[in-house]
Amino acid sequence: MQPRKTALAHTALQTHRAGLDMRQRRVLIMADGQRSLAELSQMLGPETAAHVTTLIRDGYLTLDAERTLHEALATPAPAPVVPAPAPAARAPSHRRSLVAARLYLLGMLELQRDPAAQRLHQQLHRTTEEHAAVEVMLEALALLPQLTSPGYAQRVQTRLSEVLPEEHLPALARLGQALEA
Numbered sequence: 001m002q003p004r005k006t007a008l009a010h011t012a013l014q015t016h017r018a019g020l021d022m023r024q025r026r027v028l029i030m031a032d033g034q035r036s037l038a039e040l041s042q043m044l045g046p047e048t049a050a051h052v053t054t055l056i057r058d059g060y061l062t063l064d065a066e067r068t069l070h071e072a073l074a075t076p077a078p079a080p081v082v083p084a085p086a087p088a089a090r091a092p093s094h095r096r097s098l099v100a101a102r103l104y105l106l107g108m109l110e111l112q113r114d115p116a117a118q119r120l121h122q123q124l125h126r127t128t129e130e131h132a133a134v135e136v137m138l139e140a141l142a143l144l145p146q147l148t149s150p151g152y153a154q155r156v157q158t159r160l161s162e163v164l165p166e167e168h169l170p171a172l173a174r175l176g177q178a179l180e181a
Contacts, residue, residue, distance in 0.1 A: 004033035
């Protein structure tokens with residue numbers, strides 16, 4: 001099952017007026033018709049299946065043509081496999097990952113209809129080297145205030161600071177200070 005955004009979802013993400021919470025918005029952003037429910041659950045957490053079910057019911061998501069909406073709602077989603085924690089391992093307060101940061105920002109850039117945003121989307125998608133990817137992400141964050149409202153751009157930067165690996169946070173903080181000046 002590969003959830004895909006409907007026209008209602010695209011409108012809701014662009015206008016920010018739908019009654020969706022942050023977790024539902026994240027699921028909508030990441031549901032591109034290419035990722036399976038299992039992949040989404042792995043990236044976004046075990047509550048993803050419940051969010052997908054709600055978003056399908058509310059008309060924000062649809063499934064691939066092989067399964068009907070009724071089948072998807074009637075069939076419980078498989079529980080994600082959770083590995084046993086390693087003994088004496090320190091549990092991180094947040095899951096930080098360059099992949100998660102990249103996917104989130106790719107989703108945000110995909111929503112923008114500006115040629116510069118589309119260029120950065122493609123550049124970030126093609127970049128394989130870590131520091132080059134972070135540079136593209138910072139360039140995209142610097143562009144967002146020109147394309148969106150300041151509050152929206154700030155929310156994207158805040159969310160990115162939650163998932164970006166800690167070694168890249170100083171560069172993000174410097175960008176934030178430069179944007180505020």
